[in-house]
Amino acid sequence: MNVPDDLLYTESHEWIRREGDNIRVGITDHAQAELTDVVFVEVPKTGRQTKAKEAIAVVESVKAASDIYAPVAGTVVEGNQALESNPALINTDPFGEGWIFALKIDNADDLKNLKDAAAYRAAIG
Amino acid sequence: MSDAEQKTTPLYQEHVRRGAKLIPFGGWLMPVQYSSIVDEHQAVRKNLGVFDISHMGQFIVSGENAGVWLNTMLTNNTERLEDGEGQYTFLLNEKGGIIDDLIAYRILPNEFLLVVNASRAEEDCAWLQKHLPDDVKLKNRSADFAGLAIQGPRVADLFHSLFGEDVVPPARNRIADFDYKNIRLTIARTGYTGEDGFEVFFAAKDAPFIWNEILGKGEALGIKPCGLGARDTLRLEMCYPLNGSDLSPEHNPIEAGLGFFVDLKKTQFIGREILARDKEKGPARKLAPFRMTGKGPPPRPHYGVFQNGDRIAEVTSGTLSPSLNYGIGMAYVPAAQAKAGTELEIEIRGQKFPAIIEKKPFYKKS
Numbered sequence: 001m002n003v004p005d006d007l008l009y010t011e012s013h014e015w016i017r018r019e020g021d022n023i024r025v026g027i028t029d030h031a032q033a034e035l036t037d038v039v040f041v042e043v044p045k046t047g048r049q050t051k052a053k054e055a056i057a058v059v060e061s062v063k064a065a066s067d068i069y070a071p072v073a074g075t076v077v078e079g080n081q082a083l084e085s086n087p088a089l090i091n092t093d094p095f096g097e098g099w100i101f102a103l104k105i106d107n108a109d110d111l112k113n114l115k116d117a118a119a120y121r122a123a124i125g
Numbered sequence: 126m127s128d129a130e131q132k133t134t135p136l137y138q139e140h141v142r143r144g145a146k147l148i149p150f151g152g153w154l155m156p157v158q159y160s161s162i163v164d165e166h167q168a169v170r171k172n173l174g175v176f177d178i179s180h181m182g183q184f185i186v187s188g189e190n191a192g193v194w195l196n197t198m199l200t201n202n203t204e205r206l207e208d209g210e211g212q213y214t215f216l217l218n219e220k221g222g223i224i225d226d227l228i229a230y231r232i233l234p235n236e237f238l239l240v241v242n243a244s245r246a247e248e249d250c251a252w253l254q255k256h257l258p259d260d261v262k263l264k265n266r267s268a269d270f271a272g273l274a275i276q277g278p279r280v281a282d283l284f285h286s287l288f289g290e291d292v293v294p295p296a297r298n299r300i301a302d303f304d305y306k307n308i309r310l311t312i313a314r315t316g317y318t319g320e321d322g323f324e325v326f327f328a329a330k331d332a333p334f335i336w337n338e339i340l341g342k343g344e345a346l347g348i349k350p351c352g353l354g355a356r357d358t359l360r361l362e363m364c365y366p367l368n369g370s371d372l373s374p375e376h377n378p379i380e381a382g383l384g385f386f387v388d389l390k391k392t393q394f395i396g397r398e399i400l401a402r403d404k405e406k407g408p409a410r411k412l413a414p415f416r417m418t419g420k421g422p423p424p425r426p427h428y429g430v431f432q433n434g435d436r437i438a439e440v441t442s443g444t445l446s447p448s449l450n451y452g453i454g455m456a457y458v459p460a461a462q463a464k465a466g467t468e469l470e471i472e473i474r475g476q477k478f479p480a481i482i483e484k485k486p487f488y489k490k491s
Contacts, residue, residue: 034146036161039445040422042474058474060422062162062445063354084420 001124002029004095008111009120010071012053015095016114019102022077023111026099027059027068027090030124035061038090043079044101050074052110057100059090072110074103128154134179135271135332143350151244151369153180156352165355166447169318172347173277175339176356178324179332182246183270184239184253188261191235198256198395199229200378202388206231211298211313213386215378216241216249221399222374223381225249226366228315230300238300238311240272240324242368256395271332275339276322276359279346284312284323286342294323308335317356319363319488361453362446364414364485370426371412371441371455379403380457381412382485411463412441414483417452417471421478424454429472430480432462440471446487452480453487 003009008016013031017024032038040060050056055067056076079101083089090098105111115123128147131154140147145156156177158165168174186195192203201214211230218224225245230238241249250265257263275283284294287305295301300313308331316322327335340348357367366372366381378387379400389401417424424443429436443454454471462469465484470477 036158037163037447042422058422060445062358062423062447063157065422065425 001033002095003117003121003124005117007095008071008114008116009123010069010114011123012069014068014071016071016111018111021108022102022104023071023074024099024102025068025071026094028120029094032091032094032098035059035066036091037062038087041080041083041087041090041100043081043083044076046076046078048076050076050103052113059100060087068100070103071114072103072105073107074105076101077104078102132180134177135329136177136179136336139333139336140177140350145350145352148353150353151180151242153243155180156350158352158354159350162352162354162358163447165349165351166358168347168349169277169320169351169355169359170448171278172349173275173279173283173343174318174349174351174355175336175343176274176276176351177272177336178274179271179329180243181272182239182241182243182249182265182267183272183326184241184250185236185264185266186239186253186261187233187236187264189235190258191237191261192231194258194261195229195237196391197393198253199227200387200394200396200400201229202391203229203231203237208232208234209295209299209301211300211315215383215386216252217377217394217396217400218252218374219395220374221377221396221403223368223372223376223378224252224374226368226372228313230313232300232311238326240326244369269329270326271329271335272327273325273336273339274316274318274322275325275343275348276316276318276320277348278321280321280323282346283339283343283348286346287338305335305338310335317365318359319365319486319490320359357442358444358447361442361444361455362448362486362488364455364487366412366455367442376412376457377403377408380408380410407460409460410438410457411460412455413458413463414453414455414485414487415469415471415480416446416449416454416483416487418479418481421452422473423452424471424473424480430456430458431470431472431477432468436472437462437469448488453483454480458482
């Protein structure tokens with residue numbers, strides 16, 4: 001499984017890329033492989049405020065709908081509209097074109113609670 | 126129930142070895158997918174797929190009066206079965222509610238094979254046992270037998286590569302015994318996918334060998350091992366009901382739109398009065414297929430079905446159709462709303478999405 005070293009991770013299999021005051025969020029290669037065949041993604045609306053660990057997006061495979069959680073508190077600045085016409089981007093490029101939303105974070109210190117690549121690798125075995 | 130408390134089929138190790146993802150289903154730990162539901166679905170529609178159906182219950186009913194007795198227990202007419210022929214049928218409670226849907230095969234003049242749903246096998250057996258007359262024998266052989274469903278347009282080619290060009294496969298809904306490398310296989314031309322296919326039954330101890338032989342011989346034909354995920358999308362595209370989702374003791378076969386498998390000319394079978402009444406008056410609700418008409422998430426079981434703001438039903442089955450690439454589902458809607466073309470809405474996470482009642486099946490072979 002691909003677990004890039006330059007990202008942060010959650011126990012619920014989101015990845016986080018720091019971009020100044022914002023973060024970009026998607027689901028990991030491990031998560032997309034578990035789901036397979038992503039057929040629909042509900043991305044959050046710009047301006048939505050969220051707490052940490054709040055269900056904020058939904059990724060649906062053929063079999064089931066799975067909640068995606070905000071890794072930290074913040075405000076949504078962008079949702080990935082490309083997923084509307086091509087939800088399979090989550091399968092083909094989970095760390096790139098398959099990103100789900102970008103968040104302006106309330107407090108950069110919150111990122112300290114997230115896992116680094118080594119810790120996430122250990123968590124997924 | 127934890128995974129450790131689930132039963133496993135004789136192919137459990139084979140599933141693990143081939144990288145299947147396993148989930149609990151009706152008390153069994155079963156493969157939901159190997160590679161991907163969509164890939165497996167397409168393999169069955171275009172080439173071939175093989176499913177482990179060893180979890181399904183297998184009963185043998187025998188005796189001179191076996192057929193006569195079964196006719197009082199099941200909705201379809203066993204008297205119409207020739208030797209080596211099967212029929213889809215229902216086991217009902219006294220109120221006409223569905224205990225199980227099954228296939229009854231007449232395998233000998235006085236012997237029937239019943240293949241029932243895994244989750245209902247024990248209940249079916251107890252119900253049959255309770256009504257069993259002295260001169261009919263009922264044997265639950267489920268633990269000693271395995272089963273495979275081999276489905277897809279190239280299944281006849283596979284049959285000939287196993288048995289030779291001169292051996293004639295059973296015709297649709299027929300069943301017969303064949304020997305393969307000294308192993309007795311009972312092969313029926315039946316299935317749950319809408320494709321040509323066989324269901325093969327044999328001794329549990331031979332399961333890993335037969336499974337690997339079929340995957341080996343089928344390789345050149347594009348065969349894939351398939352899980353319950355593809356089984357569900359394939360059957361729903363055909364509007365075949367799933368017991369526990371679309372069928373339950375709360376509903377009868379007339380409401381489910383399956384009156385074709387009920388013979389009301391028979392003067393007596395359990396549940397007959399209610400079915401005769403529903404057939405004559407028309408049922409209050411009907412199991413209707415619907416599809417999503419706009420962009421949006423696929424429908425799922427238990428989502429609300431709305432019309433003009435009123436909640437009129439609940440989705441019983443729903444998924445994204447891999448063949449058609451839109452959301453499809455079924456629901457018991459009031460009879461007045463069950464006509465093809467009726468517009469509905471499906472509520473998904475608080476938002477309503479447009480849907481329309483369709484004719485069955487959703488998927489037709491081109």
